[in-house]
Amino acid sequence: MRILMTGGTGLIGGILSKALHQRGCQLTVLSRHPDTVISKCGPGTGIFTSLDQWNPEQVFDVVINLAGEPIADKHWSVRQKQEIRDSRVTLTQQLVRKIATVNRKPTVLLSGSAIGYYGSRGNELLDETSAIGRGFSADLCGDWESAALQAEGHGVRVCLLRTGLVLSENGGLLSRMRLPFGFGVRLGDGKQWMSWIHIDDYIRILLFLMFHPNARGPFNMTSPNPVTNGDFAKSLKEAQRGLTVLSIPSVLLKLLLSERATLLLEGQRVLPKKIESFGYSFLYPGLPSALTELRTRQSNRLPGESKD
Numbered sequence: 001m002r003i004l005m006t007g008g009t010g011l012i013g014g015i016l017s018k019a020l021h022q023r024g025c026q027l028t029v030l031s032r033h034p035d036t037v038i039s040k041c042g043p044g045t046g047i048f049t050s051l052d053q054w055n056p057e058q059v060f061d062v063v064i065n066l067a068g069e070p071i072a073d074k075h076w077s078v079r080q081k082q083e084i085r086d087s088r089v090t091l092t093q094q095l096v097r098k099i100a101t102v103n104r105k106p107t108v109l110l111s112g113s114a115i116g117y118y119g120s121r122g123n124e125l126l127d128e129t130s131a132i133g134r135g136f137s138a139d140l141c142g143d144w145e146s147a148a149l150q151a152e153g154h155g156v157r158v159c160l161l162r163t164g165l166v167l168s169e170n171g172g173l174l175s176r177m178r179l180p181f182g183f184g185v186r187l188g189d190g191k192q193w194m195s196w197i198h199i200d201d202y203i204r205i206l207l208f209l210m211f212h213p214n215a216r217g218p219f220n221m222t223s224p225n226p227v228t229n230g231d232f233a234k235s236l237k238e239a240q241r242g243l244t245v246l247s248i249p250s251v252l253l254k255l256l257l258s259e260r261a262t263l264l265l266e267g268q269r270v271l272p273k274k275i276e277s278f279g280y281s282f283l284y285p286g287l288p289s290a291l292t293e294l295r296t297r298q299s300n301r302l303p304g305e306s307k308d
């Protein structure tokens, strides 16, 4: 199977690349940093630095679209918001335009989105039929999804990956919540919901969607058991004995992060109803076992061993 992936060098993309190589797939990654592709995605990975390199005769059976400027890392200036949008919405539009020109279309486009689609919704239980929310993240995800769905007009099956907080031993949310020197964090009043997913379930669901001919439209990429931020911090402390949980007041977060603080202080209680209706069974449905497993993985890593 021939696969083209954007965002292949990222946290999810790097792990997914290795899973695809193990299954004998021929992978090509579109990257702004071609020199990093082999170390992050594995030997034998083909490299594009521009979509212009996809010539009309070249066939990709599957396109996976995960690229995106990190959303939480920098101040949301007008310019940064534009960068966040362009790296997702504009790139997806370019990808779909490219798909329109190639002789043989891919069977499926698996395209990124996030649970930010639902906006800030308090305790409301959300599934794939819930309406779009309001605010920067919701607008961004709505436009990102609309751009990807245009590929359906070219006969491509489109799955939208409404991604929750991905837990991996290699970085991402867990390394942010586990500060150096043995501290964890509880944010604001700790009542905001966190819809998380173990990286192994994420990869398995993605592969499931790739091969399931009837899977199309949005899929919540989250575990069936979201927790509040307070409970998340408690589970983290239990999984990692010796961790001290610090509470960071919301006023301080708002002062430090301005609009970006919404990412930490507001949440969504999301359920993966659609993938469960397809019969998918989660490896890590509950947070304690997910955290313990990732902790064990980290401890088993030999000193000096690469996290890639």
Ligand SMILES: NC(=O)c1ccc[n+]([C@@H]2O[C@H](COP(=O)([O-])OP(=O)(O)OC[C@H]3O[C@@H](n4cnc5c(N)ncnc54)[C@H](OP(=O)(O)O)[C@@H]3O)[C@@H](O)[C@H]2O)c1
Residues within 6 Å of the ligand: 006, 007, 008, 009, 010, 011, 012, 013, 030, 031, 032, 033, 066, 067, 068, 069, 070, 071, 083, 087, 112, 113, 114, 115, 163, 164, 165, 166, 167, 172, 173
């Ligand atoms: N991880 C999570 O918890 C989570 C949660 C919700 C949604 N998501 C979404 O899922 C996707 C993958 O997540 P991830 O955590 O693997 O992301 P990541 O580690 O931040 O990697 C994303 C990749 O996108 C490319 N990229 C970054 N900035 C870009 C820019 N300005 N223009 C074009 N490409 C750019 C980079 O590839 P090159 O440097 O090789 O070009 C990078 O490796 C992202 O779109 C993210 O928004 C992730």
